[in-house]
Amino acid sequence: MPTTLGFNQYGKAENRVVRITRDGGTHHIKDLNVSVSLSGDMADVHYSGSNAHVLPTDTMKNTVYVFAKEHGIASAEEFGIRLARHFVTGRDAIHRARVRIEEYAWERIAAAGEGEHSFVRRGQETRVAQITFDGADGAWEVISGLTDLTVLNSTGSEFRGFARDAYTTLAETRDRILATDVSARWRHRWTGGDVPPETVGRTVGGRAAGAGGGGGAGSPAGEGEAMPDWNESYEQTKSHLLRAFAETYSLSLQQTLYRMGARVIDHRAEIDEIRFALPNKHHFLVDLGPFGLKNDNEVYVAADRPYGLIEATVLRDGAEQRIPPDLTAV
Amino acid sequence: MPTTLGFNQYGKAENRVVRITRDGGTHHIKDLNVSVSLSGDMADVHYSGSNAHVLPTDTMKNTVYVFAKEHGIASAEEFGIRLARHFVTGRDAIHRARVRIEEYAWERIAAAGEGEHSFVRRGQETRVAQITFDGADGAWEVISGLTDLTVLNSTGSEFRGFARDAYTTLAETRDRILATDVSARWRHRWTGGDVPPETVGRTVGGRAAGAGGGGGAGSPAGEGEAMPDWNESYEQTKSHLLRAFAETYSLSLQQTLYRMGARVIDHRAEIDEIRFALPNKHHFLVDLGPFGLKNDNEVYVAADRPYGLIEATVLRDGAEQRIPPDLTAV
Amino acid sequence: MPTTLGFNQYGKAENRVVRITRDGGTHHIKDLNVSVSLSGDMADVHYSGSNAHVLPTDTMKNTVYVFAKEHGIASAEEFGIRLARHFVTGRDAIHRARVRIEEYAWERIAAAGEGEHSFVRRGQETRVAQITFDGADGAWEVISGLTDLTVLNSTGSEFRGFARDAYTTLAETRDRILATDVSARWRHRWTGGDVPPETVGRTVGGRAAGAGGGGGAGSPAGEGEAMPDWNESYEQTKSHLLRAFAETYSLSLQQTLYRMGARVIDHRAEIDEIRFALPNKHHFLVDLGPFGLKNDNEVYVAADRPYGLIEATVLRDGAEQRIPPDLTAV
Amino acid sequence: MPTTLGFNQYGKAENRVVRITRDGGTHHIKDLNVSVSLSGDMADVHYSGSNAHVLPTDTMKNTVYVFAKEHGIASAEEFGIRLARHFVTGRDAIHRARVRIEEYAWERIAAAGEGEHSFVRRGQETRVAQITFDGADGAWEVISGLTDLTVLNSTGSEFRGFARDAYTTLAETRDRILATDVSARWRHRWTGGDVPPETVGRTVGGRAAGAGGGGGAGSPAGEGEAMPDWNESYEQTKSHLLRAFAETYSLSLQQTLYRMGARVIDHRAEIDEIRFALPNKHHFLVDLGPFGLKNDNEVYVAADRPYGLIEATVLRDGAEQRIPPDLTAV
Structure with a gap:
């Protein structure tokens, strides 16, 4: 054969x-x-x-x-x-x-x-x-996580100083909406x-x-x-993810992601590794100029596709990377 | 032509x-x-x-x-x-x-x-x-409502004394889970x-x-x-729906539906009509007999399809029925 | 009560x-x-x-x-x-x-x-x-139909001469993609x-x-x-819908819709009424100007939301209108 | 840090x-x-x-x-x-x-x-x-594939001689419907x-x-x-998948899966590895006994959940296994 x-x-x-x-x-x-x-x-x-x-x-x-x-x-x-x-x-x-x-x-x-x-x-x-x-x-390998935790910062997010090539048309921004559906998986040390x-x-x-x-x-x-006390660990980890998202002044979604992961590793001794897939749910400022109006970060269109997709693993120093990139829920 | x-x-x-x-x-x-x-x-x-x-x-x-x-x-x-x-x-x-x-x-x-x-x-x-x-x-016609409010009573629900024909095999029950995804639309008097x-x-x-x-x-x-104060009206109506669902000892989902509607009409003077589509999200008691175990209303399988679907309008006395049966969200 | x-x-x-x-x-x-x-x-x-x-x-x-x-x-x-x-x-x-x-x-x-x-x-x-x-x-009332029949004309579609108000910015076009997911319901005379x-x-x-x-x-x-022979009726009606969509030079999706409906009524004596809900699945021409390129109706972005939504009933002369606007599948 | x-x-x-x-x-x-x-x-x-x-x-x-x-x-x-x-x-x-x-x-x-x-x-x-x-x-690594190709054999499928433990209640069958949504990914040698x-x-x-x-x-x-000629390769591979599904007398979905993979490897020299995730879309024979009727493999309920899920990789001899288990489409 x-x-x-x-x-x-x-x-x-x-x-x-x-x-x-x-x-x-x-x-x-x-x-x-x-x-x-x-x-x-x-x-x-x-x-x-x-x-x-x-x-x-x-x-x-x-x-x-x-x-x-x-x-x-x-x-x-x-x-x-x-x-x-x-x-x-x-x-x-x-x-x-x-x-x-x-x-x-x-x-x-x-x-x-x-x-x-x-x-x-x-x-x-x-x-x-x-x-x-x-x-x-x-x-034993125990990976916990969550999907579809949708969060949004209505300010406190920039995106500037990025690389450019012949196909780059994006303008820099010092104030944008940052929104994502958090999908995270964290591996326990146990x-x-x-x-x-x-x-x-x-x-x-x-x-x-x-x-x-x-x-x-x-x-x-x-x-x-x-x-670990799995339920307590879950509730605390979710809380840290939310707080890190809210408390980070964001220069990029990658930076926010890392802060979210580092905060979990710092505060939860039972967790050695955490992986994220964060869609950048774009909220585009509507151009109201044709109607003689200024849009002072007030009115946005929430776009569906395409979306940025930021994925990364954050590890406790010395921990092995074991969560695969495409880990799915079911 | x-x-x-x-x-x-x-x-x-x-x-x-x-x-x-x-x-x-x-x-x-x-x-x-x-x-x-x-x-x-x-x-x-x-x-x-x-x-x-x-x-x-x-x-x-x-x-x-x-x-x-x-x-x-x-x-x-x-x-x-x-x-x-x-x-x-x-x-x-x-x-x-x-x-x-x-x-x-x-x-x-x-x-x-x-x-x-x-x-x-x-x-x-x-x-x-x-x-x-x-x-x-x-x-003006203003219809407010909600979809996908999922509720469950783990007891306090019977289904007995129903009609039978040659194709009826269902057993009566004095204690079942009653669960539904509430979809409701209510019409304001204004x-x-x-x-x-x-x-x-x-x-x-x-x-x-x-x-x-x-x-x-x-x-x-x-x-x-x-x-009406639309936001206040919404919050109160939702609260009444939840409380009526929880506080009704249910003999049928139809009866629960009617109580939910009547409570809204009774308590919210600004609403004249309310219509529901309530799927009966069946939770079947698992037969553990083959394993020598008794399932004392502890372990259920949450079924997807088919599901019962109970639809009805509740009207304030004298109000006209105007909400169509198939009103959809978008 | x-x-x-x-x-x-x-x-x-x-x-x-x-x-x-x-x-x-x-x-x-x-x-x-x-x-x-x-x-x-x-x-x-x-x-x-x-x-x-x-x-x-x-x-x-x-x-x-x-x-x-x-x-x-x-x-x-x-x-x-x-x-x-x-x-x-x-x-x-x-x-x-x-x-x-x-x-x-x-x-x-x-x-x-x-x-x-x-x-x-x-x-x-x-x-x-x-x-x-x-x-x-x-x-007896028998309504047949179909959903999610996705069709596209890559040319032969204009949109010009429309009304304008203070919020109109859309440019006229003499050549666009016309695409829709056909949802249709037709009522039989029987x-x-x-x-x-x-x-x-x-x-x-x-x-x-x-x-x-x-x-x-x-x-x-x-x-x-x-x-009627229901299966034959269905196959023929679907075929007429497809052909009418393909063979109509379109000045608007409303016009295309009407031609689709009229063709069915004309060719299928057993059908008295047909209702459509046709999303205008926008395909936007990508602006390649910033890259020094001309987009001669070659490259489109298929948008998700928002979308135009065109709904209408076409009736055989003298027939009663009975299909409700929001008829759904399940 | x-x-x-x-x-x-x-x-x-x-x-x-x-x-x-x-x-x-x-x-x-x-x-x-x-x-x-x-x-x-x-x-x-x-x-x-x-x-x-x-x-x-x-x-x-x-x-x-x-x-x-x-x-x-x-x-x-x-x-x-x-x-x-x-x-x-x-x-x-x-x-x-x-x-x-x-x-x-x-x-x-x-x-x-x-x-x-x-x-x-x-x-x-x-x-x-x-x-x-x-x-x-x-x-270069090029993996091609398909999702949601739904196939069904209405006979020619058994499931017998399986292992049993204290929780096994399943009866053996010599004639069942075998249905699945084929999700396959194949890696090209190139x-x-x-x-x-x-x-x-x-x-x-x-x-x-x-x-x-x-x-x-x-x-x-x-x-x-x-x-490879990617389009020709795709069409031929899809055809082999369909034919192998249809032409295999199935003793288990695992066996059918393997035959599908082996046929592709055998016939398509450009492909070294193929991985499948095949849900066993259960079609349960309805018990019509309570109504005095015999169900001679005529009437089935198509179930949604749970479903069997059979996953495996088939390799050309000597080829390296590189397609990860959870490869997703987007």
């Missing part, structure tokens, strides 16, 4: 699971979109169609729902870790699992009496997580270490009944160090 | 305009998507291609931007009223204008120092408005009346310098009664 | 059904998205939550699948007629049914041997149909008449075993005249 | 360009969406906001349009090669260019007389290309070689006036071998 199989994986994508937990009359909700991909000893199914090593993707779906029941969903990351470990440790033919999760946030509706079980979808960014595991001690998997905390009612001390909810294991 | 021209309109759709106003160092932002449609004496252009009566859609786009500069954007409704009146009163060939607006909400980023001009898109529902005017006194259009307040810096007393921002005119 | 229920309907939307029929080793495929909406004696469920008259939307879903099995799918229209008649004639509480259908076209893959059951989705326009029935003799419903032809294997002579597949009934 | 800049690139995304060429009265059309990303000596702009090395993304947009005028668009690949070479060879600070292109296909409308400049968008798959160049001899860039053919009217003999349109250069 003149052809060979290269890297492959298979799984069930976009399993939508909603988990309700009750605390007396007060309900809690977690709303996830879970995608599982497995790889391993899969040459036969590609070459000959033998499914002997192929756990059906339908089974992966079932597992997502069973795990949501049995372990609750303390966080997207914790839930993904449980799933990944299950698939890799449970079957010889599976050597690696990658779990991607989107999480949709809900807030409570302020209402009389009935409000403890009523929610409105928050609708802002989508939280994402990717958990990868190949079964080796200390080989890699699991040599703590036996069975020490992972069992959860009751969606919350961790921890395995003793340890870092955060459900702490499976730590490479000398504790597993 | 064996064919005749029927109802027609033309315009420029989806003009994206962002208006910044300054209050010292504090900036305000309005972010709209404006669609203008005009109709009138347009037989010639259809029959022969004569454009003598056709104001270019490009001109409508320009007008949106000029008006954003000159009058600011106090509210989507007020802005739409100005545009509609301009087109209808300014040209003999234009007999009717319909302006549709989507508005995207932004909130301030909490940040040190620089926060007065930094925003994050709220991302929840989209506010919409439709203004129709044919030039006659008291002939129709403008005989107040001369020129009394419409001019705005400075995006806020109204009112024509004396009167109802709300920029009050153009009122049929004996004041023009 | 100070509020009243207005027009309401409910149903199951977006039932995705794929029907395979076999002709020996050769397979045929029909791929539909079916949305059912029923209205009738539904005050109680809105006012009090009593579901006694509410046939579950889940039952409507089941009915779609059972009918696909029992009757096959000769055409979207014929299938919708069966469904609408079933719901209206089968239950006292249901007074009116509206069925909307999207159909996705497939073509065969040219392949050796196995090709008789292999298909590739055509991917061009989506065919749509809306069937409305209230149980009365001769009260309304059913007094022929008893049971004469509707049964189908075998998805094709009609007609009730004798008559117009087309499955002819349920005709008001003196035969039911 | 405790942080470091990692891999970064920036550019202008989604430049929509339509290029018309004339052959007497017959027009030709190319319709592209072009995204340019550059990387190089960009530390300063991230660290300090100095834009001295930053060619504005607006300039990249201008360059796309100028090149469309000057060189025409013989193929997406050829156009991307020109752009990439221009950016890398033209500026010291730019070390690498990556150009991604989507192409939308149009076919002629069959019409009387005017048809030579009238087109209807084909609407099937989207053709894509990615060209990467870092300035070194023989360092890497440019040491032929001087200036031998790249100039094009006239969108077609190459070749630099002598050589492989295909506009042949820039070849590593001993000719540049």
Whole structure:
């Protein structure tokens, strides 16, 4: 045969699971979109169609729902870790699992009496997580992130002193709108270490009944160090991204990006690497001259396409660069 | 010619305009998507291609931007009223204008120092408005609304006692998740009346310098009664929709819909009619029996298609039904 | 109670059904998205939550699948007629049914041997149909149509001699690209008449075993005249739309629209009314002057927003205008 | 500073360009969406906001349009090669260019007389290309591909003999629908070689006036071998994908995927590697048992989510694996 199989994986994508937990009359909700991909000893199914090593993707779906029941969903990351470990440790033919999760946030509706079980979808960014595991001690990779967090500075942004060539017509500006849909992925330092998997905390009612001390909810294991509190880490990181965007006087979107990344690395010890893809959502000042009017940075057209696209990774000094350029959500 | 021209309109759709106003160092932002449609004496252009009566859609786009500069954007409704009146009163060939607006909400980023001009898109529902005017006194029609407000009750919803036929297999339930994406349109009682259009307040810096007393921002005119404060009306109506959804023990989504509508009519004197399209976003209880587990309303699959779709109008007694069934946003 | 229920309907939307029929080793495929909406004696469920008259939307879903099995799918229209008649004639509480259908076209893959059951989705326009029935003799309304048929003339289009006001800056042009995504809905003359419903032809294997002579597949009934051959009607109408777009030297998109409509009415006796919504997909000539180049109608930017939007109905002389302005697909 | 800049690139995304060429009265059309990303000596702009090395993304947009005028668009690949070479060879600070292109296909409308400049968008798959160049001899990487080619076999597909665990409930099947949206990327063997860039053919009217003999349109250069005829290569590869899908009796989607890849490698000498992401678009047989009916593979529900997702690379023996798992279109 003149052809060979290269890297492959298979799984069930976009399993939508909603988990309700009750605390007396007060309900809690977690709303996830879970995608599982497995790889391993899969040459036969590609070459000959033998499914002997192929756990059906339908089974992966079932597992997502069973795990949501049995372990609750303390966080997207914790839930993904449980799933990944299950698939890799449970079957010889599976050597690696990658779990991607989107999480949709809900807030409570302020209402009389009935409000403890009523929610409105928050609708802002989508939280994402990717958990990868190949079964080796200390080989966990947890990447968290967010997409579609749309931010805008209505001043405090310049773009000047740029390079020019024969095709450059752009004018310099000392005051423009800077707007972007933040898409960010950050990699946690935690890699699991040599703590036996069975020490992972069992959860009751969606919350961790921890395995003793340890870092955060459900702490499976730590490479000398504790597993992060994933939810706290997420909220703090999002807050730092917003503040860095707002507090940076911008000379370019690249500079703003770097400040956003550096602030996260500086303030969040659990994060070693962060990657951004930031579309420059152009807001063009409308030329009102033909109508005898001056547009003093008041009226803008929000353009769709084309858009600038600024991508970069910011690393803690000495950290390895591992987040690939095109990491996607699902 | 064996064919005749029927109802027609033309315009420029989806003009994206962002208006910044300054209050010292504090900036305000309005972010709209404006669609203008005009109709009138347009037989010639259809029959022969004569454009003598056709104001270019490009001109409508320009007008949106000029008006954003000159009058600011106090509210989507007020802005739409100005545009509609301009087109209808300014040209003999234009007999009717319909302006549709989507508005995207932004909130301030909490940040040190620089926060007065930094925003994050709220991302929840989209506010919409439709203004129709044919030039006659008291002939204004203002419909406000919202789309994609996603809400969920995790209990307090039954579905029982329904009709059955040979194709019915659905089991009754006394406890289910009830979730929907609220799409609502409400028609205001205000129709403008005989107040001369020129009394419409001019705005400075995006806020109204009112024509004396009167109802709300920029009050153009009122049929004996004041023009509503459109922003206040919107916020209150949204709040009532959320509370009615949360506070209703639901026997059917139809009943919940009616309660939502009735609450708005009861509490908001300026609104005479409200129409809903509520998809029943099914959350199916996962059967965990094959795995020896009981699913005590804990784990659900959020389904995409098909979905129930419940549509109805709720009217103030004596009010005329005018919102068409398929009213869309753009 | 100070509020009243207005027009309401409910149903199951977006039932995705794929029907395979076999002709020996050769397979045929029909791929539909079916949305059912029923209205009738539904005050109680809105006012009090009593579901006694509410046939579950889940039952409507089941009915779609059972009918696909029992009757096959000769055409979207014929299938919708069966469904609408079933719901209206089968239950006292249901007074009116509206069925909307999207159909996705497939073509065969040219392949050796196995090709008789292999298909590739055509991917061009989506065919749509809306069937409305209230149980009365001769009260059928069948609207067929299509969406997203994207067409472009690279010359043969002017735009000159238009009206101007203070906000007009557009230059005239004698040669531009004219492009649009055709969305059209056409209403058939056929309304059913007094022929008893049971004469509707049964189908075998998805094709009609007609009730004798008559117009087309499955002819349920005709008001003196035969039911159209829906598939032939659709293909011919689409062809006329394309040819009229291509063969019209355009002075305005309104004129092109009218020619498209008139051609359909002229050539298709079964159609009395056609309504269009045609976005003017602007292709702007790029100004290459700054680079010392002349752009002789060679290089265009395809813009997204804003876009012109031209809407009009073309009627057979004497026909009633019944297609509403905002008719949507689902 | 405790942080470091990692891999970064920036550019202008989604430049929509339509290029018309004339052959007497017959027009030709190319319709592209072009995204340019550059990387190089960009530390300063991230660290300090100095834009001295930053060619504005607006300039990249201008360059796309100028090149469309000057060189025409013989193929997406050829156009991307020109752009990439221009950016890398033209500026010291730019070390690498990556150009991604989507192409939308149009076919002629069959019409009387005017048809030579009238087109209807084909609407099937989207053709894509990615060209990467870092300035070194023989360092070109050209990846072609397609997305959203939806195919379906209505029989000739089994899924049996799979692995089982405690969460497996899936039944085996000997006859199912197999459907997928093909997303494929294939890497060409051609890497440019040491032929001087200036031998790249100039094009006239969108077609190459070749630099002598050589492989295909506009042949820039070849590593001993000719540049492929990109358009011919694309059409043939698409055809092989379709035929392999149709002609494979499928025991699993993995097997079908491999056959599709192997057929391309076997028949297209210019291609060394191909990667697929194939969603298993589940079509579930509807259980009609409750209605006393047997569903003999006739009626299916086309499900949306979740879906299986099968991904794999097929390599020519000895070829290096270079297409990353998450390669996206834009």
